[in-house]
Amino acid sequence: MKLIKLDAIDSTNDFLKALASQDEVENFTIVTAENQTKGKGQVGGVWKTQAGKNLTMSVLVKDFLFNNEEFFNLSVLVSLSVAEILKSLNIPDIFIKWPNDILSYNKKLVGILIENTLKSDGRIVSVVGIGINVNQTDFDELPNASSLAVIAGKSFDKEGLAILIVEKLKEKIQSWKTESQNFWNDYFNFLFKKGVPTAFRDNNNKDFMGIIQGVSSIGKLQVLLEDDSVVEFEIKEVKMLY
Incomplete structure (x- = not known):
C-alpha cells in the first residue's frame, strides 16, 4: 500500500479526494498529516487535533461499494477494523458508539468520516478519514475525549498504527462476500449501550429514554421506546446522553 506523509494540510480527506480525481491512485493509498487545519467530522462537524500528537489519516477504498444502500457496510468494516486493532494493543473496554466513533470506557478515542464519490462510469470511490487521539495527554477542553497514551500509560507509533x-x-474487504454477516455481528457486539436503558435527546431538544436494539442495513439506529415501539434514527437526528 502507498503511504503519503504530509507535514500540514487543511484536510487529508480533501487532499486524497483531489488526488483520486486527477490520477489513477492505488487502492488503499494512505495519506497522513502531522497537522490538519480544517479537519471534518460527521455531518458538517469539526475534528480538532493537537499537531504532531495524533494520527490524522485518510485511506482510499475502491471497488467495494456499488450502490448507496451499501454505504454503511464500509462504515461497519472501518469501525470494526479500528476497534479490533485497538483491542489487540490492549486498550481496554473498546466500544463502537453509533455510527462509528470508537470509545474506551466512555471516552472518545476515534472519529471516522467516510466520503463517497460517484464517478461518471458509475463506480463509487470512498475516502475514509480516521482521526485517532494517540499521544496527546491534555484534554481540558474536551472532557469526553481521551487518548491511547492516557489510557495505556505509554506512547504509540502513529505510522505503525495506520498501517495496522x-x-x-x-483483509475484511477481501473476505466480505463470505463473512459479511459475521462482520455485522461483530459490529453489534462492540455497540456502545446496546440493550441498556439510555437517555437520548432529539432534534427538538426533547429528552427521552430508550434501549438500542441494533442498526439497520442502511445505518439507522434502532431504538426501543417506552411505549414498546421501535424507532429508527438517521445520523444527527438523535444524540446519546451519557
Whole structure:
C-alpha cells in the first residue's frame, strides 16, 4: 500500500479526494498529516487535533461499494477494523458508539468520516478519514475525549498504527462476500449501550429514554421506546446522553 506523509494540510480527506480525481491512485493509498487545519467530522462537524500528537489519516477504498444502500457496510468494516486493532494493543473496554466513533470506557478515542464519490462510469470511490487521539495527554477542553497514551500509560507509533488499521480493513474487504454477516455481528457486539436503558435527546431538544436494539442495513439506529415501539434514527437526528 502507498503511504503519503504530509507535514500540514487543511484536510487529508480533501487532499486524497483531489488526488483520486486527477490520477489513477492505488487502492488503499494512505495519506497522513502531522497537522490538519480544517479537519471534518460527521455531518458538517469539526475534528480538532493537537499537531504532531495524533494520527490524522485518510485511506482510499475502491471497488467495494456499488450502490448507496451499501454505504454503511464500509462504515461497519472501518469501525470494526479500528476497534479490533485497538483491542489487540490492549486498550481496554473498546466500544463502537453509533455510527462509528470508537470509545474506551466512555471516552472518545476515534472519529471516522467516510466520503463517497460517484464517478461518471458509475463506480463509487470512498475516502475514509480516521482521526485517532494517540499521544496527546491534555484534554481540558474536551472532557469526553481521551487518548491511547492516557489510557495505556505509554506512547504509540502513529505510522505503525495506520498501517495496522489499513491492513485489517483490506483483509475484511477481501473476505466480505463470505463473512459479511459475521462482520455485522461483530459490529453489534462492540455497540456502545446496546440493550441498556439510555437517555437520548432529539432534534427538538426533547429528552427521552430508550434501549438500542441494533442498526439497520442502511445505518439507522434502532431504538426501543417506552411505549414498546421501535424507532429508527438517521445520523444527527438523535444524540446519546451519557
